[in-house]
Amino acid sequence: MNVWRIAMKELMTSRDPAMLIFMLATPVLLILILGSVLSGNFNGKEAVGTVRVLYSASGDEAAKEHWESWIGRSIDETGGLEGTERGDREIIVKGIAFDEAKMGEQAAIDEVKNGGYIGYATIGDEGIRYYGNDRIGAENAIVQGLLSAYADHRKLSLVLPEAAGAAEGAASSGEHFETRMLQAPPKPNAIDYYSVAVTTMIIMYISMTAGLLIENERVRHTANRLLVAPVTKAEIFAGKITGSLLLHLFFVILIVLLSKYMYGADWGDNPVMVLLVLASQIVFAISLGLGSSYMLGSKASGAVIMTIIQLAALFGGSYFQNVDNGDFFSKLTRLSPLDWTNDGLLSVIYGGVESPIGGMSAEYAAILLNMGFSVLFLAAAIGIMRRKEGL
Known part of the structure; x- marks a missing residue:
């Protein structure tokens, strides 16, 4: 009961409005x-407009039909772009527009050099040749990836007799392949x-103000009054910690709700576990x-705590997101309480x-580490306080 009264007194007493x-x-x-x-450091997407590619399909009629049927099936699955008609030989797959070249090969290559198209692809008996504009790297990579996928698809259709339609009554080649999109976490x-x-x-x-929880009683000359009151040092200590915990937990919840x-910050769908990690x-x-405060004294502890906070913020990812590269800096980040x-x-x-901590989820490891170090610091403070005559 005394612990709760002291905690309520901490909540009702305005400590430092500026700090709050x-x-x-x-x-x-x-x-x-x-x-x-x-x-920009967190944007994993790059906006790319419609990628326009010239193509010409020649040689074996089966290869030409396979190329156009493969692109046509891709349109049916992805929807293409609204308003595109296949009759005019302009085919769009996932934002890539394939225009059949109406000019010679050199003229098509010149179109690519002049920036009219990203690249020029020829599909024939000898395989696929692609001429790309190397000044446009991202779009070129998209086209090359698509052509590589087609080449693999074509090889499989030639290897599998069923896919090639060799057996009587066999299904069309498109029914033997399935494309799936994998969604990243x-x-x-x-x-x-x-x-x-x-x-x-x-x-x-909070550690800056927590170091003054007992010191403020000495400054206000109320420490002796607490000692002569019918409460123990342990109750005073526990009440101070409980009141400070409730006060700062209230402000942290406000920060979470405001953000x-x-x-529109995402705090997940498990608010109880989020609250437990923050409370720890x-x-x-x-x-x-x-x-x-007890081990170093109130004056010296302020400078030490500020140094610890700045180092913890630097190595803990407060200013930039940490990436584990296995180097010395990555190992240092593991020592920061903010990191875990x-x-x-x-x-x-x-x-x-x-x-x-191996074999334990990151959230439970964070709670365990926070509470473990808390026990060590509190044990040191209680041990020193018991040996002192006052608080």
């Missing part, structure tokens, strides 16, 4: 700024990522502040995140 505003306004602005300025965009990264970074700043409904980090930050907490949250939201 900082805890709420700063992350909301940082999410917007970083998410807007660095959005979802990934965060810039707003999604920085909503997570900035929130966890701001939580680390979700103001910017808040406990870690409070424990870090209290432990450092961010991984835990991204694992809850998107899944597929590697855990720092």
